[in-house]
Amino acid sequence: MADLGVTALLLGLALSMYSVVGSIVGEKKGIAELIVSARRAMYMTLLSAVVASAALINAFVQNDFSIKYVADHSNTLMDRAYVWVAFYAGNEGSLLYILLVLTIISAIAIWFAPRRLARSMPWTIAILAVIQLFYFGVLSFAASPFELLDTVPADGRGINPLLTHPGMFSHPPLLMGGLISITIPFAFASGALIAGNYGDDWIDVARVSAIISWGVLGTGMLLGAWWAYTILGWGGYWAWDPIENVALMPWLVLTAFIHSIMVQKRRGMFRMWNVALLNIAFVLAQLGMFINRGGPVVSVHSFAASTLGIIFMLFMILSLVFAFGLFLWRMPRLKSDRAMESFLSRESAFLVNNFLFLAVMAITLWGVLFPLFSDLARDVSVSVGAPYFDRANGPVLLGIVVMMGVGPLLPWRKASARSLKQWFVWPVLAGVVTVGVLLAVGVQRPIAIIAFGVVAFVATAISEEWWRGTAARHRSGDNWALAWWRLVNGNRPRHGGYVVHLSILMLGLGIIGTNFYQQRTDGAIELGESLVIDNYRIEYVDSGDSSRADRIAQWAEITVYRIDKDDYAVEIDAARAEGASGFTLADSTARLNDKYLGQIEPWHGFYPDFNMASVRSGIRSTVVEDIYVIPRDFLADGRISLAVSINPLAWWLWASGPFFIIGTMIALWPQASIERRRSREPVQLEPLAELEPESNGGKA
C-alpha cells in the first residue's frame, strides 16, 4: 500500500510539472497540442491524488500499522466510521486531503470553464498546476503520509479523542477545502490578467467559484463553532484563536469580493479592486496554511510542531510576490468603464462595505501578529486573545451590519431625496422603536441595545423590500407565496444575498445575547442536591459509568426545572450577600411553582493515552435561552463539579446555519434569463454557472 501511495504521489509530481511547463511553452510557442495535453495532465493528477488517498484510506481499513501515519492516528478499537476522520486527523494526511480537494476542484473548473476563456485557460491551468506541484512535492519529500516504521507495533496509538464526534466528519474537511478552493477564482483572475484578457469574461466563473469557496468556508466555521459549543465543554463557540482567525480573514475578504464583483458585473467598475481582493484572499489562505503547519503562533488547533513551517512560509511569500507583482504589472489596464456618480449610491455603499471588511481583516491580522511583533521588537511576550478582538473588531462588525441595511436600500448610480425618505422611514423607525422599547422595559447594557436596534433596522429594511416586491406581484394576480417566490427567482443573486443577510442577523442576535447577557455559576453538588441559577433549578438525580478500554468516563443525569424566584427569596438574598450568582440546595423537594422542563445528560471522559479530557455539555435549548451545564469533574467524594450558564439567544446562532446555506444556494443557482440573453449574442457562450456541480458536491 505504502509503495502504491508513494508512486502515485511521485507520478502526480511529474504530471503537474509537465502541466506547468506544457501550458506555458504551448501558449508561448503556440503549440495547440501541447496545451491540450497539459490540460489533460491535470485530469491525471486528479487520478494520482485519488490513488494516493485510496491507498492511505485502505491502509487505515486494513489496520496497516507498518505505516507510521496509520499507527499514529488509529487503533483496532477505533470505530471504522472514523477512518475518514483519521485520514485527515494529522499533518501529513490533512495535506493529502487538501491536495485531493485541490485536484478535484481543479479538474471540475477546467472541465466546465467557458470557451470564451480559451485564451487565458493555459495560464489558469499553469497556476493551478504550480500549486498542485507544491503539494505533491511536500507530500513526496517533506511530509509523506506513507513513511514506514522500523518495527511494526501490535496496535496503533488511536485517534485523537476530541475528533471522535460526528461534527468532525464535516467541520475540518469543509474548512480545509474552503481554504484551498480560493485557488480557483484566483487562478481564473490571474490567468486572465497574464493573458491580457482585461474584460469581464472571467468574472462569472470567478464569482461562482468564489461564492462556493466562501459558502464552504462559512459553513465550516459555523459547524466548528457549533461543535465547540456542544462538545468542547468550554461554554463558548468562538475564541479568536489564531487558527480560527486565519480561516476568518480570507472569508472576510471573499465576502468583500462577492459584493464588489456585483458592481463590476453590473456597472463595469472596481476592476482593479476585485483582482486585488482575490489576491489578498489567496495570500491569506496561504498564510492560514502556514500558521496551521507549525507557524510561529500558538493555537489550540495546531498540528504538533512540524518543520513544515518554513516551506509554507516560503510558498506564502512566493504567492504574495507573484499575485501582487502581476497586479502591479497589469494595473494600468484595469480601468473602470463608468465613473462614480454619487456618495449616496449602491456603488459607494459597496465600496465602504468593502473597506470595513478589509478593516476587520487587517485588525484581526494585526492581533494575530502583534505577539510576534512584541517578541521581536522588545523581547516581551504578550497574549492577544478574545477580549482584544471583541473590543477592536466589535464596533467595525456593527458598522458592517449597519451597511447591510443601508446598501441595499440605495439605488445604483445616485439616490434621490425622494427615494431615500421612501425607503428609510420604516427601517429607521424600527431601529429607534426597538432601542426605545428595550430601554423602557429596563434591558441593561447600552452597546447591546444599540446593536439590537441595528438588527431591527436591517431586518426591517430587508422585510420592506420583500414586502413591496411581493405586494406588487400580488396585485398583478399571483398569490402571496408565489409572488414572493417569483420575486426571489427574478433576481437570485440579490435575494439569495438577502437570505444570507437574514442569517447574519440571526447570528448577530446570538452573539449579542451570549456576549452581553450570559449568566454563570459554578458549584459542586451531591446526588439529590440542586443548583439554582436565576430562574432555573437543576437537580442531580443519577450518574453512571461508561468507561471503555481507552477512556474513563462518567455521565450524570440532571433534571431541569423552571422556578418562581419568590419561592426562593430567602436563599437568593443569602447568595447575593455572599456575592454568588447561584446557590446549592441540599433539599431538592420541589417548591410550589417549580415547573419540570426536562432531563439533560452531561458526560465527562478522560483518555489516559492522550492525557486529554473530553466533555459533552448538557444543553436545554429554546428560542429564548439555553441552560448549559458543563460537567467539570466527577469528584472523589461522589459530588459532581458543574459550571452552569444561561446563554440568551444562543439558539439563533445555530438557526442561522440553514439560512446561510440556503441563501448561498439561491444566489448560486444559474439564472435562466441571463442564459437566454447571452445566447442571443453572436458568440455562442456557455451557461453562466458552469461550476454548479461543484457547489452540489461541496454542500452535500
Added chain:
Amino acid sequence: MASRIPFVLVGTRALPGKATSFWIAKFLIVLLIATTACIREEDITLEQRAHQLAAQLMCPVCDAQTIDGSSAQISQDMRLKVRELLDRGDTNAEIKDYFVLRYGPEILAAPEGVGFNLLAWIVPVFIVIGGVGIALLAIKNMRKAGMRARDTQIQADDEGDLSDYLEQVDRDLGGSTEIIPTPVAASKKLTDSGNEANS
C-alpha cells in the same frame, strides 16, 4: 455616510400602507420577545466578576486558552485565587496586576493599553479611519473623473442608460409574461424604486 441622509425630508406622504406596518409590527414583536431574554438585574455579583476576570487571564500551561475555558488544574487554582482576591475587596485592576507580577504580561488575554502595547490598540483605530477615509476619497475622485468625462460622453452614457432600462423591462416582464405594463408604468416604476429590481 449615514449622517448625510437628510432625515428632515421624511414626511408622512412617504409612509407605506397599513399592510406594511402590520408586517413590520409583527417582526418587531418577535424581536422584542426574543430580546427580553436579556433582561436581568444589573448589579453584578462577585461571581460574575470572577468569570469576567477569568476570561481575561490566560491559562499558563495551555495553548491559547483562558482560565475560564480550560479545565487544567492550574486554571482551577487561579479561578479560586481570583475569587479569593475579589472577596478581599480587590479591584479588577489590582487582581490583574497580582497575576502579571507572578506570571508576566502574557498572562493577560489582551495587552493593556499602555507603553508599547498601546500600539496594539491604536493601530486598529488607524486602520478603520484610514480605510473609510480611503474609500470616501476614492468615491470622491471617481465622481470628479465622472463629471469631467460626462460632458464629452453624454451620448455614450445615454446608451448605457437605455440598455440598463431595457434590461429592467426585460426582467420585469420575465416574472409574469401575461401582464405587460405600459411603457409609462414601467418607467415610472423604474424611477420610483430604482433599486427594486437591480442587483
